[in-house]
Amino acid sequence: xxxxxxxxxxxxxxxxxxxxxxxxxxxxxxxxxxxxxxxxxxxxxxxxxxxxxxxxxxxxxxxxxxxxxxxxxxxxxxxxxxxxxxxxxxxxxxxxxxxxxxxxxxxxxxxxxxxxxxxxxxxxxxxxxxxxxxxxxx
Numbered sequence: 001x002x003x004x005x006x007x008x009x010x011x012x013x014x015x016x017x018x019x020x021x022x023x024x025x026x027x028x029x030x031x032x033x034x035x036x037x038x039x040x041x042x043x044x045x046x047x048x049x050x051x052x053x054x055x056x057x058x059x060x061x062x063x064x065x066x067x068x069x070x071x072x073x074x075x076x077x078x079x080x081x082x083x084x085x086x087x088x089x090x091x092x093x094x095x096x097x098x099x100x101x102x103x104x105x106x107x108x109x110x111x112x113x114x115x116x117x118x119x120x121x122x123x124x125x126x127x128x129x130x131x132x133x134x135x136x137x138x
Contacts, residue, residue: 011124018120021072022113025120042113046071046078049105056082056092057102064103070110070117078106 009029018025023039026032046068050057058068058078069075086092092099122129 009124011121014120014124015117018113018117019072022116025117026123029120029123031123038113038116042071042109042116043074045105045112046074046109049102049107049109050078051102052098052105053102054085054092054099056085056089057099057106058082064107067107067110070114071106072113075106075110 014025014028016025017028021039022042023035023037026035026038058075059065059082060076060079065075065079068078121127
């Protein structure tokens with residue numbers, strides 16, 4: 001009788017990869033579809049928000065940057081590009097619904113990636129999500 005050998009992957013590597021690029025931790029854990037969905041959702045939301053904010057809403061000196069940076073190194077690249085755009089075209093127009101929605105989108109993308117990072121930790125450690133609370137009957 002042969003036993004199925006399960007090769008556990010490092011949760012540290014999964015978490016570091018998930019921080020480096022949204023979905024990469026799940027790719028490492030062989031959850032390819034999940035990885036692709038997370039990548040498209042987080043990066044798409046971040047880029048959409050960045051575009052709504054006139055490509056100038058990511059600012060390393062701003063308190064909001066701490067939530068935006070959770071989306072990964074994309075936030076640092078966006079900060080660098082935003083600094084160049086501000087130097088050429090001047091500061092963005094902070095008034096307007098589109099600008100505010102852009103800020104919100106980038107913040108949500110960063111916080112969503114935090115959940116993706118936590119999920120890669122849970123998948124790597126085979127932690128089951130509770131489906132019902134104790135005492136609840138279906």
